Amino acid sequence: MAQAEDKGEENHVLLVAFSAQGHINPMLRLGKRLTAKGVHVALATTEIARHRILKSSSTDAKAAYLVAGIKLLFFSDGLSLDYDRKTNLDLYMDSLGKHGPSNLSALIKEHYTSPKKLLCLVTNPFVPWVSDVAAEYNIPCAMLWIQPCALYAIYYRCFNKLSAFPTLTDPDMVVELPGLPSMEKEDLPSFVLPNNPFGSFPKLFSELFRGMEKFKWVLGNSFYELEKHVIDSMCELYPIRPIGPLVPPTLLGLDQELEDASVDMWKSDETCIEWLTQQPPCSVVYVSFGSIVVLPAKQMEAIATALKNAKRPFLWVVKPPEFPTPDGAGQLPLGFLEETKDQGQVVRWSPQTRVLSHPAVACFITHCGWNSMLETICSGIPLIAYPQWTDQPTNAKLIVDVFKIGVRIKKEVDGNMSSEVIEKCIEEVMVGPMAEQLRKTAMALKAKARIAVQAGGSSDENIRLFVEEITSDSREKDDSPKVGNLSHEGQDKVRDKDV
Numbered sequence: 001m002a003q004a005e006d007k008g009e010e011n012h013v014l015l016v017a018f019s020a021q022g023h024i025n026p027m028l029r030l031g032k033r034l035t036a037k038g039v040h041v042a043l044a045t046t047e048i049a050r051h052r053i054l055k056s057s058s059t060d061a062k063a064a065y066l067v068a069g070i071k072l073l074f075f076s077d078g079l080s081l082d083y084d085r086k087t088n089l090d091l092y093m094d095s096l097g098k099h100g101p102s103n104l105s106a107l108i109k110e111h112y113t114s115p116k117k118l119l120c121l122v123t124n125p126f127v128p129w130v131s132d133v134a135a136e137y138n139i140p141c142a143m144l145w146i147q148p149c150a151l152y153a154i155y156y157r158c159f160n161k162l163s164a165f166p167t168l169t170d171p172d173m174v175v176e177l178p179g180l181p182s183m184e185k186e187d188l189p190s191f192v193l194p195n196n197p198f199g200s201f202p203k204l205f206s207e208l209f210r211g212m213e214k215f216k217w218v219l220g221n222s223f224y225e226l227e228k229h230v231i232d233s234m235c236e237l238y239p240i241r242p243i244g245p246l247v248p249p250t251l252l253g254l255d256q257e258l259e260d261a262s263v264d265m266w267k268s269d270e271t272c273i274e275w276l277t278q279q280p281p282c283s284v285v286y287v288s289f290g291s292i293v294v295l296p297a298k299q300m301e302a303i304a305t306a307l308k309n310a311k312r313p314f315l316w317v318v319k320p321p322e323f324p325t326p327d328g329a330g331q332l333p334l335g336f337l338e339e340t341k342d343q344g345q346v347v348r349w350s351p352q353t354r355v356l357s358h359p360a361v362a363c364f365i366t367h368c369g370w371n372s373m374l375e376t377i378c379s380g381i382p383l384i385a386y387p388q389w390t391d392q393p394t395n396a397k398l399i400v401d402v403f404k405i406g407v408r409i410k411k412e413v414d415g416n417m418s419s420e421v422i423e424k425c426i427e428e429v430m431v432g433p434m435a436e437q438l439r440k441t442a443m444a445l446k447a448k449a450r451i452a453v454q455a456g457g458s459s460d461e462n463i464r465l466f467v468e469e470i471t472s473d474s475r476e477k478d479d480s481p482k483v484g485n486l487s488h489e490g491q492d493k494v495r496d497k498d499v
């Protein structure tokens, strides 16, 4: 395995990520943007990620330790590899918080002969204690916020008690926050609701957002033009600098200058690309709920019925649950595959970014994970939102009311979705004036995303500024938070260049 990282001793940054595909990949892409600007980068995450990457046979063992020039390092979260982390989420987060700091600290000592020379540690919100490890070595710390900036603003205001949020006595109150539309309880992140079953997250976010001064920089996986109002609303509190979208360079037209850096925790089924190629342009409904969500059997049935009745080609990702349950959660209804063999394809895991940018794909029924949403925005197609938990309800609200690039499947009173409503949503985004408008808005956002990451664009300027600050050796002289936001100027520069 890798020996000391700091042979040259200079210009090293260590990224630390929570062990989810949707957290590691944006971090790696940030890493790639930093290496493109002359910084050496390694990423540390927990052993469970190594286990999953190695199991996904599309990645060979060597690639599991080196991704596009970024070295991967692993530490233990204190649990065995076969532990069911999702079902025991609070225990998992507790164990990670308890064992993570000392194990990461040991990893740093092992791999860097002079840790103090690290320019900076970059962490993500699910492993906030990384800032304490950074402080132990007197290394400055940055956070990469891997969800929309809107979520950053909501959590900041909620956990610093700057605004009123629903309580057990007033569970239905509408939340009004600067820079955001009014939000009802189904639009709020599940972790701020009084009925949230996972106690570890309010605790973790409360500590994080009440101690933000531990982070000298807050970077966001978003772009200024996408979330202008809410980004501006945080300037006075604790600003966030958008540096995204951190998606594969091919989706941004940057593949000539930038190599992708990402890992796959599951092997993707490439046959669906051949199948897509045989479908008419703009005809296919793509359906996926990401890497973590497992839908109850009733909801699987509703989707199956809607897809059959819509009579349009579909590509549905049905990822087998890691820990199957007897109630049939996450499983297709019996007979569905046979009944629809001439209409659609079901795969266990898709090459999603290739799918979204394929000309045959018309729309995406999604759980609204932020990575999936950014990938869709960069592909310029409309969305059908079916959010489940965590940030997803708020992401769905953004899709419909802020970005205006999709519709949302309204839940029935029992919390389930009806197949008729899903079918109606499919029709709405496929044909008619609304479909046309959504598609137009989606294409315009795609263009803005590309401009943001091009040389001189808002996100590129924010990355440049970040690199300038971490490498300027200002840490002895100046420990104040570097939280300014250059993004508007960057965008203006690009506009000037264009005219």
Ligand SMILES: O=c1cc(-c2ccc(O)cc2)oc2cc(O[C@@H]3O[C@H](CO)[C@@H](O)[C@H](O)[C@H]3O)cc(O)c12
Binding pocket: 019, 020, 022, 023, 085, 086, 089, 146, 147, 290, 292, 368, 369, 370, 371, 390, 391, 392
């Ligand atoms: O509470 C969470 C638990 C877990 C998790 C729990 C156990 C595992 O073995 C793997 C992951 O992942 C998560 C991933 C999350 O981010 C995922 O990635 C994106 C970027 O944050 C989001 O936008 C998606 O909505 C989301 O699913 C958010 C969580 O609250 C969780």
Ligand SMILES: O=c1ccn([C@@H]2O[C@H](COP(=O)(O)OP(=O)(O)O)[C@@H](O)[C@H]2O)c(=O)[nH]1
Binding pocket: 020, 021, 022, 023, 025, 268, 288, 289, 290, 291, 292, 293, 317, 348, 349, 350, 351, 352, 353, 368, 369, 370, 371, 372, 373, 375
């Ligand atoms: O069949 C699939 C489904 C998802 N993804 C990728 O997995 C990530 C999912 O991240 P997201 O934040 O959308 O949701 P999560 O899985 O974290 O809930 C995205 O980059 C997707 O492109 C994929 O490659 N194939």
